[in-house]
Amino acid sequence: xxxxxxxxxxxxxxxxEKLRKINAALMSRVERSxxxxxxAFSLFETAIALDQQVRDRTQQLKQAxxxxxxxxxxxxxxxxxxxxxxxxKSSVLVSVTHDLLQPLNAARLTLSALAEMxxxxxxxxxxxxxxxxxxxxxxxxxTLLDISKLDAGVLKPEFGPVAIASLFEALEQEFSxxxxxxxxxxxxxxxxxxxxxxPLMLRRILQNFLANALRYTHRGSVxxxxxxxxxxxxxEVHDTxxxxxxxxxEAIFVEFQRGETSAGDKAGIGLGLSIVRRFADxxxxxxxxxxxxxxxxVFSVTVPRTLDPVAIPxxxxxxxxxxxxxxxxxxxxxxxxxxxxAEGLAHLLEKWGCDVAVTxxxxxxxxxxxxxxxxxxxxxxxxxxxxxxxxxQAVDVIRGAINTKVPAIIVTADYSAKAASDVSAYGxxxxxxxxxxxxxxxxxxxxxxxxxxxxx
Numbered sequence: 209x210x211x212x213x214x215x216x217x218x219x220x221x222x223x224x225e226k227l228r229k230i231n232a233a234l235m236s237r238v239e240r241s242x243x244x245x246x247x248a249f250s251l252f253e254t255a256i257a258l259d260q261q262v263r264d265r266t267q268q269l270k271q272a273x274x275x276x277x278x279x280x281x282x283x284x285x286x287x288x289x290x291x292x293x294x295x296x297k298s299s300v301l302v303s304v305t306h307d308l309l310q311p312l313n314a315a316r317l318t319l320s321a322l323a324e325m326x327x328x329x330x331x332x333x334x335x336x337x338x339x340x341x342x343x344x345x346x347x348x349x350x351t352l353l354d355i356s357k358l359d360a361g362v363l364k365p366e367f368g369p370v371a372i373a374s375l376f377e378a379l380e381q382e383f384s385x386x387x388x389x390x391x392x393x394x395x396x397x398x399x400x401x402x403x404x405x406x407p408l409m410l411r412r413i414l415q416n417f418l419a420n421a422l423r424y425t426h427r428g429s430v431x432x433x434x435x436x437x438x439x440x441x442x443x444e445v446h447d448t449x450x451x452x453x454x455x456x457x458e459a460i461f462v463e464f465q466r467g468e469t470s471a472g473d474k475a476g477i478g479l480g481l482s483i484v485r486r487f488a489d490x491x492x493x494x495x496x497x498x499x500x501x502x503x504x505x506v507f508s509v510t511v512p513r514t515l516d517p518v519a520i521p522x523x524x525x526x527x528x529x530x531x532x533x534x535x536x537x538x539x540x541x542x543x544x545x546x547x548x549x550a551e552g553l554a555h556l557l558e559k560w561g562c563d564v565a566v567t568x569x570x571x572x573x574x575x576x577x578x579x580x581x582x583x584x585x586x587x588x589x590x591x592x593x594x595x596x597x598x599x600x601q602a603v604d605v606i607r608g609a610i611n612t613k614v615p616a617i618i619v620t621a622d623y624s625a626k627a628a629s630d631v632s633a634y635g636x637x638x639x640x641x642x643x644x645x646x647x648x649x650x651x652x653x654x655x656x657x658x659x660x661x662x663x664x
Contacts, residue, residue, distance in 0.1 A: 354412070358486050365406035365490050366625070369516040372399040372434060372441070375411055379432070383418050390422060393429030401434055401441050403511040409487045410511065413495075414443065416484050417507045421447035428504070437510055442496075444508040451501040484509075535649070536561035538656050539582065543573050543589035543602050544619075549641075553588070556645060569593055570602035574609055583610050586655055591620035591627060600634050615655040619643060 354363070380396045387394030403410075414432070421430045428448025435442045488495045488509060499505035540557055544550035545568045554564045565584075567573040570593075577584065587606060589599030603616040618631045621641040631638040637651055 354483050358483075358490075363490075365409055367404055367406055367491075369402050369514050370405050370407045370410060372401045372403060372443070375407070375414065376432070379411070379414055379418060382415070383422060386422050387430060390425075392422065392425055392427075393431075394422075395429065395431050397431070397433030399434040399441075402514055402516070403441050404514040404516070405491055405493065405511050409491055410493075410509070413484050413487050413493075413509050414445070416481060417445040417509075420481065420507070421445050421449065421505075425449035425504075440510050440512050442508050442510045444506055446504065446506050448504040451503055452497065452499040452505050453501055535653055535656065538562045538585045538652075540564045540652075541573060541577065541584040541587045541606070541614075542566045543570065543587065543593065543599055544568065545590060545593045549590075553643070553648075556648075560649060569595075570597060570605050573602060573606055577606070577610065583612050584614055585659060586652060587614050587616040588652075589616060589618055591618050591622055591631070598630075600630060600636065603636065604634070615659050617648075617651065617655070 376396045376399065380394075384394060418430065418432065425447045426449070430448075431446045433444060435444060485495060487493075491511075494510040496508045496510070497505065498508075538561070540562045542550060542554055542557070542564055544553065544566070547568075550566050550568070554566050557564045565573075565576045567576050587603050589602050591599045593599060593602065599616075599618050599620075603614075603618075607613055616636045617639055618636045619639045619641060620627055620631075623640060628638060637655065639648060639651065
């Protein structure tokens, strides 16, 4: 009985254990099923939330893009307005500078005629002082014209071989009188080197170096020369001026910044060296300054050497050293629409012994040719006349009318490359206003002498 109960109890325990395992398996299956249902719902909710976030972000992105488009539109409009304003400023500055050069030209011509009439030392000193002031004003106007062209982006370098000797010769003649007037030693060392650069821009750099050195040097001398620097040529200008403190060496290349001057010093307005920096950047020439305060300064520009031949050496009319013969009785036809300039130049030509007929247009010039009692020996014409006429056209018409290729000089306050190119294309000589009387007299004397030799 006992054994039977024991056996039955064990069987029941085994059955209970089996049932517990089955129950546990069923519970586990139910739990897994519930978890899966809950995860699917959670994923569904997450998907809905993400979709809404995507919609929100898309809307925000659209708004940002629309705002960016509006901003770009405003920036484009502002850029166009700035470009238009810059262009207007440059064109106005060019026009104003051109107009200012006209009365300046008349003033210098009249002053030159007055100087020839003045013999008293005091009068000579006064005319020289006025001439120096006018020369300073001329330099400022030319610098402003260069700045306007650089700002407008119309001044582009034209690279080619440049003979250092031709540059140095012209600069020596240009600055010798200034150095003598200031009782300074002035020397330019000769050089046979040829460099690759834009001849006009390189000359402007050296002009400003020399003008700056002579302006600030009160005792001693100014020297310009060349040094070999690897495959390049370094052109240096040395002076014995007050020197430049290290703190000011970068500032002097900024517009309207200049070195310290003493009382009575007629320094510029601080544009020369800023033009130097701008030209050097365009040309990719290295500009250097070394200085010891109280001992002087050295400005230099490094230019690449070249073995290319110089087809046409750079020549400035002012550097021509001819004898002033053949002026007396020469018949000159002057075509100039600016009356003050015409009067000043005519008076100067008459002082040199010329017979001058003054006109303002090609039609009037044709009528006045008879007043010269024959064919003119030379024509001097302004490049820009009234009603769209040009001096080039006037000379061409007059030459055709008299059937003679009379030598012609075109004068202008237009410093553009196009003006120089147009005049050169017709084979005329070009003088830029303000006209330097010595330059005019030298060139006119040469042309008259050459024309007289051709007729013989």
